[in-house]
Amino acid sequence: MSNADTSPHRSLTGWVVPLTATVIGLGYLVAGIVGGDLGFGVFGLALMIVVAGVFLLASRHSETVAGLRDRRDERINQLDATASQVAGAAVLVAVLVMFVVEVARGRSGSPYYQLGALGGVSYVAALVYLRFRR
Amino acid sequence: MKPLRAGRGLSQASLGSALGVSRQTINSIETGRYVPSLPLALRLARFFETTVEEVFDVEC
Numbered sequence: 001m002s003n004a005d006t007s008p009h010r011s012l013t014g015w016v017v018p019l020t021a022t023v024i025g026l027g028y029l030v031a032g033i034v035g036g037d038l039g040f041g042v043f044g045l046a047l048m049i050v051v052a053g054v055f056l057l058a059s060r061h062s063e064t065v066a067g068l069r070d071r072r073d074e075r076i077n078q079l080d081a082t083a084s085q086v087a088g089a090a091v092l093v094a095v096l097v098m099f100v101v102e103v104a105r106g107r108s109g110s111p112y113y114q115l116g117a118l119g120g121v122s123y124v125a126a127l128v129y130l131r132f133r134r
Numbered sequence: 135m136k137p138l139r140a141g142r143g144l145s146q147a148s149l150g151s152a153l154g155v156s157r158q159t160i161n162s163i164e165t166g167r168y169v170p171s172l173p174l175a176l177r178l179a180r181f182f183e184t185t186v187e188e189v190f191d192v193e194c
Binding site for chain 1: 154170
């Protein structure tokens with residue numbers, strides 16, 4: 001019988017999401033400073049730090065969030081992958097709708113056509129990569 | 135799987151902890167909402183010192 005420890009605190013993996021949120025917040029701060037809107041930067045950083053804190057706190061009370069932290073539960077990893085697919089599909093639909101709306105307004109469709117193209121190219125690249133990996 | 139777990143006096147949480155998965159995952163497997171991967175199925179079978187066929191009621 002193995003006795004695996006499911007504590008997210010044992011691994012650096014458990015800090016990927018909070019650290020990523022903090023780095024995004026620092027990106028907001030830099031953008032705010034460069035763009036001359038310090039308020040936006042400070043608010044953005046504070047918001048992302050709060051998001052990271054809520055995630056860390058929630059992982060102590062929710063098995064699902066804890067699973068998202070330590071990445072060891074295959075079912076939760078699968079839920080995360082499916083939820084990411086749904087989120088990606090929602091963004092893609094929004095981009096395509098906005099592209100059509102922009103073209104119908106007599107505009108070029110920018111930046112939506114670039115975003116749509118990026119999504120399409122990313123999909124094909126991932127498909128080709130995964131085709132040879134699995 | 136539930137009879138095997140209950141027969142050993144294990145809770146879903148303790149079985150999940152022993153296998154490195156959550157209590158929810160054990161519950162989902164027992165209720166048929168989640169089909170585990172082959173590695174997890176093998177780990178479960180080894181944990182109960184039996185075969186995969188004995189752990190799961192497979193309908194082919």
